Amino acid sequence: xxxxxxxxxxxxxxxxxxxxxxxxxxxxxxxxxxxxxxxxxxxxxxxxxxxxxxxxxxxxxxxxxxxxxxxxxxxxxxxxxxxxxxxxxxxxxxxxxxxxxxxxxxxxxxxxxxxxxxxxxxxxxxxxxxxxxxxxxxxxxxxxxxxxxxxxxxxxxxxxxxxxxxxxxxxxxxxxxxxxxxxxxxxxxxxxxxxxxxxxxxxxxxxxxxxxxxxxxxxxxxxxxxxxxxxxxxxxxxxxxxxxxxxxxxxxxxxxxxxxxxxxxxxxxxxxxxxxxxxxxxxxxxxxxxxxxxxxxxxxxxxxxxxxxxxxxxxxxxxxxxxxxxxxxxxxxxxxxxxxxxxxxxxxxxxxxxxxxxxxxxxxxxxxxxxxxxxxxxxxxxxxxxxxxxxxxxxxxxxxxxxxxxxxxxxxxxxxxxxxxxxxxxxxxxxxxxxxxxxxxxxxxxx
Amino acid sequence: xxxxxxxxxxxxxxxxxxxxxxxxxxxxxxxxxxxxxxxxxxxxxxxxxxxxxxxxxxxxxxxxxxxxxxxxxxxxxxxxxxxxxxxxxxxxxxxxxxxxxxxxxxxxxxxxxxxxxxxxxxxxxxxxxxxxxxxxxxxxxxxxxxxxxxxxxxxxxxxxxxxxxxxxxxxxxxxxxxxxxxxxxxxxx
Numbered sequence: 207x208x209x210x211x212x213x214x215x216x217x218x219x220x221x222x223x224x225x226x227x228x229x230x231x232x233x234x235x236x237x238x239x240x241x242x243x244x245x246x247x248x249x250x251x252x253x254x255x256x257x258x259x260x261x262x263x264x265x266x267x268x269x270x271x272x273x274x275x276x277x278x279x280x281x282x283x284x285x286x287x288x289x290x291x292x293x294x295x296x297x298x299x300x301x302x303x304x305x306x307x308x309x310x311x312x313x314x315x316x317x318x319x320x321x322x323x324x325x326x327x328x329x330x331x332x333x334x335x336x337x338x339x340x341x342x343x344x345x346x347x348x349x350x351x352x353x354x355x356x357x358x359x360x361x362x363x364x365x366x367x368x369x370x371x372x373x374x375x376x377x378x379x380x381x382x383x384x385x386x387x388x389x390x391x392x393x394x395x396x397x398x399x400x401x402x403x404x405x406x407x408x409x410x411x412x413x414x415x416x417x418x419x420x421x422x423x424x425x426x427x428x429x430x431x432x433x434x435x436x437x438x439x440x441x442x443x444x445x446x447x448x449x450x451x452x453x454x455x456x457x458x459x460x461x462x463x464x465x466x467x468x469x470x471x472x473x474x475x476x477x478x479x480x481x482x483x484x485x486x487x488x489x490x491x492x493x494x495x496x497x498x499x500x501x502x503x504x505x506x507x508x509x510x511x512x513x514x515x516x517x518x519x520x521x522x523x524x525x526x527x528x529x530x531x532x533x534x535x536x537x538x539x540x541x542x543x544x545x546x547x548x549x550x551x552x553x554x555x556x557x558x559x560x561x562x563x564x565x566x567x568x569x570x571x572x573x574x575x576x577x578x579x580x581x582x583x584x585x586x587x588x589x590x591x592x593x594x595x596x597x598x599x600x601x602x603x604x605x606x607x608x609x610x611x612x613x614x615x616x617x618x619x620x621x622x623x624x625x626x627x628x629x630x631x632x633x634x635x636x637x638x639x640x641x642x643x644x645x646x647x648x649x650x651x652x653x
Numbered sequence: 654x655x656x657x658x659x660x661x662x663x664x665x666x667x668x669x670x671x672x673x674x675x676x677x678x679x680x681x682x683x684x685x686x687x688x689x690x691x692x693x694x695x696x697x698x699x700x701x702x703x704x705x706x707x708x709x710x711x712x713x714x715x716x717x718x719x720x721x722x723x724x725x726x727x728x729x730x731x732x733x734x735x736x737x738x739x740x741x742x743x744x745x746x747x748x749x750x751x752x753x754x755x756x757x758x759x760x761x762x763x764x765x766x767x768x769x770x771x772x773x774x775x776x777x778x779x780x781x782x783x784x785x786x787x788x789x790x791x792x793x794x795x796x797x798x799x800x801x802x803x804x805x806x807x808x809x810x811x812x813x814x815x816x817x818x819x820x821x822x823x824x825x826x827x828x829x830x831x832x833x834x835x836x837x838x839x840x841x842x
Contacts, residue, residue: 305722448676500711502682
């Protein structure tokens with residue numbers, strides 16, 4: 207039913223950008239049917255719809271061909287509206303037919319009945335669903351996004367025809383991959399398929415070649431870069447034998463944008479633009495999209511990197527491979543972005559974490575005792591114990607550090623500044639702060 | 654000035670208007686204008702201009718359902734309404750703060766319960782109403798749906814208002830301090 211509303215938005219965008227005022231029926235007949243449903247291999251599978259029925263004898267013998275006959279059936283079913291009840295076999299997202307279905311109790315009899323136009327609008331909206339890994343689809347409201355998706359349909363048909371081994375019925379998955387391509391910085395409207403590696407998106411499983419779903423995190427990063435405004439609405443759902451409604455999930459774009467912004471600031475030395483490109487491609491989150499949506503909105507908290515909690519428990523050592531180094535950068539970036547949100551006057555929290563890490567490193571390094579080469583020095587061990595999530599424990603350990611060294615005067619003021627800073631943090635933010643200090647310590651130590 | 658009255662309970666579940674053929678549904682995370690109007694009529698108050706909803710997490714519960722009508726089984730010569738199981742993502746420990754306009758309204762409401770929105774999702778009032786300014790109410794944690802034009806950025810179609818001849822309801826979700834789900838961040842080092 208939400209597809210009806212998004213279909214309406216697309217018709218308005220179409221009018222604005224091409225000047226053509228099409229009704230939903232005309233749009234379906236001229237833009238969607240020829241691409242999606244006119245051939246044997248369909249672009250979208252709408253359960254129980256006329257196009258997915260086994261062709262009857264009448265259909266096979268009809269002069270225009272099977273597909274034209276099925277199109278006529280769809281028109282007939284739509285024309286019976288609003289006198290008849292709509293059902294999901296010809297109005298996408300509407301209730302199941304009849305009163306004997308499992309989900310028939312979810313229907314309100316007083317609901318406004320759609321007319322024929324609304325039926326066709328629901329098909330248009332369904333074609334605009336953006337599929338992400340995990341099986342869920344998003345319906346986005348932004349005009350640029352809807353236009354990009356609309357333009358991508360013909361490319362899907364072209365590429366499917368060029369690759370006959372690829373299965374059809376994946377327009378939502380296609381939309382996800384195409385949107386990521388169309389919103390990327392390297393997209394050229396004059397040559398839309400330039401740089402689009404279709405073969406690279408294919409997976410083969412048990413003999414069936416299909417398009418892979420795009421990662422939701424990557425799509426979110428593209429949307430945050432491209433869409434204006436602090437927040438964007440998305441309707442998250444999944445259609446199938448029974449539907450799944452996750453609901454109305456605002457995407458907190460302003461928060462998500464802090465990640466590439468901080469990337470430019472933290473990792474200035476190594477070519478900032480490409481650094482974010484590299485990190486965003488390997489960014490994996492702890493939660494899947496469905497779990498992230500359970501918080502009611504998707505923002506920075508949902509982007510918590512995978513395995514961060516495991517690494518924080520074990521001692522975070524220096525990164526041994528480039529992939530591990532990238533992972534550590536992602537952890538630092540996310541922690542810095544989380545701390546960056548509430549700014550208190552004075553140095554920002556990420557900067558303070560960096561400074562504290564350097565001070566602790568200096569403390570560990572000024573150990574005068576014999577270095578055996580391997581393992582931690584005595585001061586190094588003391589510093590290791592400051593990485594605790596308990597604030598009193600942290601303060602106590604700093605006191606121990608000052609007691610252990612004869613040169614306490616060098617460090618006292620900086621330790622006092624650190625204590626003054628962390629005293630104002632909530633326990634959760636203190637834990638984030640200490641994690642960041644730990645990672646910066648390791649990063650500076652191995653540099 | 655608003656008289657803020659807090660209602661809490663174990664569960665809350667509001668079905669989205671689009672969930673008409675669902676096997677698995679998450680609750681709405683905000684109150685639509687028609688839900689709020691229904692609550693207003695139940696409590697018997699003059700108006701509820703503001704409300705905030707927050708919760709502690711989402712729990713998945715199964716619900717047994719039957720079809721609306723009869724399924725005719727001709728071979729066994731009987732009609733039945735077979736049971737099936739659906740999944741609901743309910744809000745756990747929801748906290749609903751209603752902003753009322755007068756002390757009488759607050760007094761009337763503070764002795765009543767609110768169902769959010771199934772009969773089993775009973776929320777009970779906690780304590781007398783607190784007087785807050787509009788800005789203080791804004792700063793309360795939780796989700797609130799603000800009315801909006803359909804063309805505004807972030808506007809969503811959240812349903813059709815049964816009390817206003819099924820006119821479409823458009824709103825933007827205002828989020829202050831995401832619910833405690835986000836605070837589960839105590840990383841051990």
